[in-house]
Amino acid sequence: MARCTIIGMGHIGKALYADLNGRVDSLNGLDANHERVKALREQGYRVSTDHTGCEGTDTWIITASTGLDMSNMLEIARSFVPAPGALVSVESTLSVGTMARLAAYYLSEGISPGSDVYLVHAPHRVMFGHDHSTLSMPRVIGGITPECLARGMSFYSQLGASLVPVQDIRVAELSKLVENSLRHVNIAFAEAIAVACSQAGMDFPALRSAVNTKGNVHLMDVDYGIGGECLPKDIRLLQHFAGSPLFESAILADRDYQRNLLDHAQQAGEKVLVRGITYKPGVPDVEHSLALDLALALQDAGSSVEVYDPLVPPAEVLRLGLVPAEDPFNTQGYDIIIERGRIVHERLVADVQDTGDRE
Ligand SMILES: NC(=O)c1ccc[n+]([C@@H]2O[C@H](COP(=O)([O-])OP(=O)(O)OC[C@H]3O[C@@H](n4cnc5c(N)ncnc54)[C@H](O)[C@@H]3O)[C@@H](O)[C@H]2O)c1
Numbered sequence: 001m002a003r004c005t006i007i008g009m010g011h012i013g014k015a016l017y018a019d020l021n022g023r024v025d026s027l028n029g030l031d032a033n034h035e036r037v038k039a040l041r042e043q044g045y046r047v048s049t050d051h052t053g054c055e056g057t058d059t060w061i062i063t064a065s066t067g068l069d070m071s072n073m074l075e076i077a078r079s080f081v082p083a084p085g086a087l088v089s090v091e092s093t094l095s096v097g098t099m100a101r102l103a104a105y106y107l108s109e110g111i112s113p114g115s116d117v118y119l120v121h122a123p124h125r126v127m128f129g130h131d132h133s134t135l136s137m138p139r140v141i142g143g144i145t146p147e148c149l150a151r152g153m154s155f156y157s158q159l160g161a162s163l164v165p166v167q168d169i170r171v172a173e174l175s176k177l178v179e180n181s182l183r184h185v186n187i188a189f190a191e192a193i194a195v196a197c198s199q200a201g202m203d204f205p206a207l208r209s210a211v212n213t214k215g216n217v218h219l220m221d222v223d224y225g226i227g228g229e230c231l232p233k234d235i236r237l238l239q240h241f242a243g244s245p246l247f248e249s250a251i252l253a254d255r256d257y258q259r260n261l262l263d264h265a266q267q268a269g270e271k272v273l274v275r276g277i278t279y280k281p282g283v284p285d286v287e288h289s290l291a292l293d294l295a296l297a298l299q300d301a302g303s304s305v306e307v308y309d310p311l312v313p314p315a316e317v318l319r320l321g322l323v324p325a326e327d328p329f330n331t332q333g334y335d336i337i338i339e340r341g342r343i344v345h346e347r348l349v350a351d352v353q354d355t356g357d358r359e
Contacts, residue, residue, distance in 0.1 A: 001025060001158055002087075005057040007076055008064025009040055009047050011285075012091065012124050016063060016134045017045060023159060028054050032064075051080060058083060059155060062090045063124065065229075068236055070098045077102050082111065087118045087151050093180070093230065094121065095237045096173045103144045114145030120152030121169055123176035129283040138162040142172030174241065180234035181247065183220075187231075188250035190220040191257035198260065198343075205342070223341040224290035225258035227279045258290065261341060262297055268346055269335025270304050273325055276340040277309040277317075284311035286320065294338070295322055306334075 002024045006013045009031040017029050029047035031037050040047045048054075060082060066072055073090065082088055090099065099121050103113045113119045125137040139161050143149025146167075153163055166172050190208075197204040208219045226232055232251075239247040265272055272295075279289040286292055291307075299305045299322065307317055308328035317324040331337060337345035 002059040002155060003056050004028070004059045004061060005030060005054045006061045006063055007031075007079075008062060008092065009036060009045070010063070010065060011128065012126065012134065013061075013063035014040065014045070015126060015128075016061065016091070016124075017047075019134050020159070024059075026056070028057070030054065054080070056083070058086050060086060060088045062088070063092055066092050066094065068095075068233065070095050070101075073098055073102060074105060077105050081109075082117045084116055085118070087120070087155055089120045089122050089152055089155070091122055091124045093123055093176045093234055093237070094173045096170050096177070096241045099142070099144060099169045099173060114147040118148040118151035119144040120148050121172045122152060122156060123172060125176070125179070128285075129280065135159055135161045138164050140164045140166060140172050140175045142166045142169035144169055174238075177234050177238040177241065180231050181238040181250075184226055184231045184235045184254075185246065185250045186218075186220045187222065187226050188253040188257075191222050191225070192253045193219070194222045195257055195260045198264065222257065223280070224261065224294055224338075225341070226254045227288055227290040229288045258294070261338070262294060264343065265294070265298055265336055265338060266301060266303065268343075270302070271333060271335045272298050272303050272305045273328060273334045273337040274298075274305065274307045274339075275309070275325075275328055275337060275344075277307050277322075278311055281340060282311075286312060286316075291340075292320060292322075 003026040004020060004024045005028045006017055007030045009017065009029040013029060017027065020027055027046065029040065029045055031047060032049060034049055037047050037049050062076055064072060064076055099119065103119055106113055106117055111117050120141055120143045122139050122141040124134065125139065126134045131137060139156060141149065141152055141156065141163050143152055149165055153165060156163055194204040197207060208221065211217050211219050235247050235251060274291055274295045277286060277289060277291040277295065279285050279287060295305050295307050305322065306325035307322045308325040314324035331345045334345060335347045336343060
């Protein structure tokens with residue numbers, strides 16, 4: 001049904017490749033990172049750093065990282081000439097106006113969106129650890145022209161995706177930024193309350209359980225801060241579009257929460273255990289993990305830190321420059337135990353409550 005090439009074989013591209021494999025006429029992956037390409041090839045992916053094997057592609061899907069300035073998207077557009085009538089779908093998260101700039105680039109090359117090339121944006125919404133497929137979540141999709149949108153919808157609906165078409169492609173761009181930033185703001189709100197509870201010697205989980213009994217209230221849980229790559233990046237992109245002080249405040253509240261956790265751990269004593277070090281619970285990935293940042297900062301400051309995560313083998317912990325805990329569920333011997341950002345054990349709890357009362 002389509003000869004597809006995915007550009008950007010990171011978390012999203014790799015997962016998408018696995019979902020498309022066997023369901024399209026041909027499938028290739030491209031990535032600029034030689035190490036990643038080597039590793040993927042060893043796992044059986046048909047992937048390369050150059051365009052060898054991509055001849056005949058009629059469907060280009062871009063899932064590469066963007067950074068904050070989006071220049072990478074233009075570089076990628078310049079790296080290939082789409083065959084007449086090809087679909088170019090960008091699934092990476094974009095700043096508002098990026099698709100219009102890509103369209104202007106194609107026009108400047110004499111390639112007309114809507115007739116020579118069909119240009120759509122279908123931002124990815126997969127939640128790793130929750131979704132089983134990159135196509136299971138309804139997908140917002142916008143086109144540069146109605147013809148582009150129709151062509152993009154035809155491709156994705158044949159794969160069984162449920163689609164949410166929007167007439168203005170900027171709505172598709174903004175939708176992803178709003179989704180992630182709303183989550184960021186909600187977590188930052190919870191973090192601000194958690195810091196205040198900690199300073200007052202109050203139990204944040206107890207507060208959370210109490211307020212969440214009201215049907216229209218959902219106070220989010222807190223972790224080590226707002227980790228991962230997407231949420232901190234996307235609120236910056238939204239801030240650029242909508243210059244409200246709310247977004248800067250949410251970023252500062254998150255920073256304040258992380259600082260508070262670090263200070264609290266440092267004041268609690270020398271022996272620290274951090275349980276749960278992946279970037280989010282249930283996902284075996286330590287990239288952009290704030291738990292690692294916390295453990296390494298404590299270690300650098302002279303604390304004796306041990307870490308444990310059922311998803312991270314001890315050898316990997318050592319490679320990360322940390323010490324694996326031998327007996328992570330024995331509280332003896334630790335001054336403080338932090339599990340997914342929450343202090344689950346602390347020696348001299350009474351002293352900590354005194355401090356809270358004085359403040
Ligand atoms: N990870 C998520 O949960 C998630 C969810 C929704 C949306 N997104 C968005 O999807 C995009 C990709 O995210 P990811 O998590 O897969 O990132 P990633 O860092 O895991 O992978 C991005 C890949 O793109 C490659 N790349 C960068 N520039 C390239 C170029 N010019 N040519 C070829 N390859 C290039 C990198 O080498 C890397 O392998 C981002 O815009 C992100 O915000 C991510």
